Amino acid sequence: MTRFGIMQLALPARGSGAERSGTYVPDRIWRGFHSDGRKHGLQVLFFRVEDVDFARGRVHAWTSSSPDGRSGWRRGWHPLPHVLYENYPIGPKGKSRRAVGMKRAFARLGIPVFNPSFFNKAELQRLLSASEVRRFLPAGKAARSVSDVTGLLRRHRSVYLKPVNGTQGRGILELKRRSHGRVKVKSGKRADRVGRKEFIRIMSRLLRRERYLVQEGLSLRKKGRHKIDFRVIVHRGADGRWHSAGIRPKLGGSGSIVTNIHAGGSKTTWTRLSAWARRSGRPLPSARRLEEAALVAGRVLTRFRPTLSHLGIDVALDRRNRIFLLDFNPVPGRGLLTPSMMKRVTYLTTGFAKYLASRGASARNR
Known part of the structure; x- marks a missing residue:
């Protein structure tokens, strides 16, 4: 049977009380991955970074013997999976280095890995602007200098300044042209109107500290x-x-x-x-x-x-x-998903795992 490994933190660690009691049942989402995996002919293995033993080619993982995952959960040793889905949380400081390193180690073995390293916002703007997606993109570019910001602001009534590695809307600024060369700078619900010299000083300070994408503001x-x-x-x-x-x-x-x-x-x-x-x-x-x-x-x-x-x-x-x-x-948050969307997500995800495993695709695309 094809083994689909899901590396994540939600299930109990080795040696925990839940493991010793023998009565553990995970949340519905993980039961869904298990049951949908079975529909695709997969054995789904749930484990953490510390559960992988490359020296012996094995992983200490949670599995269930029941079709719906409502019972029969046990942790045991299994051969390494044929395909890996890394699902470690992002957090404000990014994924743990161990999780990133583990993905690379699996990839070096030729085991396909979901969730390859992704593009930052400026890289996405550049790549997609050169494709058929261009018609759906606001105008934008990497803000390498203050003139990149002021140049786009001259062509558009407003622009957005977005940290290229930002998430959850953090650090985004809305810049709007006002009369007499002034600019309205809005962050969250706070707004200030500044003159040209002050605006250039603010932009210079920001661009020294962080990389940004400047993008056309839309109505x-x-x-x-x-x-x-x-x-x-x-x-x-x-x-x-x-x-x-x-x-x-x-x-x-x-x-x-x-x-x-x-x-x-x-x-x-x-x-x-x-x-x-x-x-x-x-x-x-x-x-x-x-x-x-x-x-x-x-x-x-x-x-x-x-x-x-x-x-x-x-x-x-x-x-x-x-x-x-x-x-x-x-890595879209699941908090926005309805129950029907979540069911579709688990079915598509396990289906794609089967696809990757059958193709033996390389995941060396970082």
Whole structure:
């Protein structure tokens, strides 16, 4: 049987009380990966970094003997998996070095690894701007100097300055041109209007400290004072192709420059937001149109990362209902997923594991 390894921290460590009691049952999500893996003919192994023994070619992993994963969980030694899905948390300081090193060690053995190292925001802008995705991207570039920021701001009424390695909307600035050469600088809900000299001083200080992408500001659709965007979850499946796992609309906090849940945003449903849009006299485009834009981006990025398996793409509409791709998350949080989306995600993920294992694909794409 093909072995699908999922390396993560959610299940108990070796020698824990849960292991000794023999009554442990994991959360629903891990039971779903187990049961869907069985549907694809996989044995799913759950383990941590410290459970891998390369010297003996084995891993000490949790498995279940029941079809639905509601019982029969035990930890034991198994041969190394045929394919690896690394699912360690990101956190504010990034993944642990041990998790990253372990991925590389598996890849050196020719074992395909999900979640290859991804591009930062500036690299994504450059790659996608040279592809068929360009029509869905706001204008933007790496902000290597103050003139890169001021140049784009001269061409557009507003721009966004985004840390290239930023997550959850942290550190994003909205810059808007005002009269007499002044610029409105907004971060979160705080806004300051500064003159040209002060603006250049602020930008110089920021660019010395961190790398940024400067990107055209868009007049996004709003619901009252709340900006709207749509998290589109796309995954590859057993056929190796990209599929949509669903859409979750998000509403930014009142007056906020971002829609991230961590920054005070909220989630709603496509049905509710569509009904509101129809009542307002400005219907939304079809869900399929938003999904297709995200799927095109996934197919393009696969050219550069062959084992890329899933993305959470933030898709937005401007006031003329034009579609734009704003952000790409290679490790999208599951908090936005509905139960039906979660089921589709686990089925597609385990199917893609089968695809990679059968192809014997190399994961040396870092």
